[in-house]
Amino acid sequence: MDFQRTKSIFESLYSGVDGYSVSSKARKNLSFASKAHTYGEVTPEGFYQILQDAKAKNGGIFYDLGSGTGKAVILASLFGDFSKLVGIEEIEDLHRASVDIFRRYETEVKPILPSEKQKQVIELVNSDFLEFDISEADLIFAHSTCFYDELMIALEKKCALLRKGTKLILVTKNFNSPLFEPLKSSEYPMSWGKATVNFYEKL
Numbered sequence: 001m002d003f004q005r006t007k008s009i010f011e012s013l014y015s016g017v018d019g020y021s022v023s024s025k026a027r028k029n030l031s032f033a034s035k036a037h038t039y040g041e042v043t044p045e046g047f048y049q050i051l052q053d054a055k056a057k058n059g060g061i062f063y064d065l066g067s068g069t070g071k072a073v074i075l076a077s078l079f080g081d082f083s084k085l086v087g088i089e090e091i092e093d094l095h096r097a098s099v100d101i102f103r104r105y106e107t108e109v110k111p112i113l114p115s116e117k118q119k120q121v122i123e124l125v126n127s128d129f130l131e132f133d134i135s136e137a138d139l140i141f142a143h144s145t146c147f148y149d150e151l152m153i154a155l156e157k158k159c160a161l162l163r164k165g166t167k168l169i170l171v172t173k174n175f176n177s178p179l180f181e182p183l184k185s186s187e188y189p190m191s192w193g194k195a196t197v198n199f200y201e202k203l
């Protein structure tokens, strides 16, 4: 399926879903909400290019750490070649919105996709990603622009335990440990403007 057709399927799936307002309403009532929960989304154009540039292994496992309404997971399902995709989101209302979209994706979109896409497993989890086992991942994405320093340090420590060859994509932020080989750094369009995206491979 070509880019424009895939994009229009994605847009119709998300029409009427406003992750910014779900997030801002939910954060008003959450004691744990922090700068790290600032909302923002990937775009089809930007994430298509990010996936191309990530050169993920065919049939691998994709994780989105802080998955919001699930846009990166759905785009990775549509544009990528993954056997399993996992989105982890700490804010319950965003997680629930992603589950609603996922149900429509399964019933309305998957049946018209090629058979290998129909076999993909998608899991959406309501959790703090620091508490969740991500060790099976082949490609990890974190839209980490607003993650505060201590969270990035904890994430880097967790990722230091990943197996060799795991690829990581960080928006705006960097990993500094020599355990992560920088592969590429480039700008891509996000919902909120152009962002520098940093690609790594775990050594």
Ligand SMILES: C[S@@+](CC[C@H](N)C(=O)[O-])C[C@H]1O[C@@H](n2cnc3c(N)ncnc32)[C@H](O)[C@@H]1O
Pocket (backbone or CB within 6 Å): 023, 036, 037, 038, 039, 040, 041, 042, 064, 065, 066, 067, 068, 069, 070, 071, 072, 088, 089, 090, 091, 094, 127, 128, 129, 130, 143, 144, 145
């Ligand atoms: C910038 S948004 C990205 C949403 C989605 N990944 C995208 O790119 O479209 C970052 C998300 O990370 C979530 N988040 C922040 N800290 C988290 C944590 N420790 N565990 C799980 N989710 C977290 C926020 O609630 C927010 O929805």
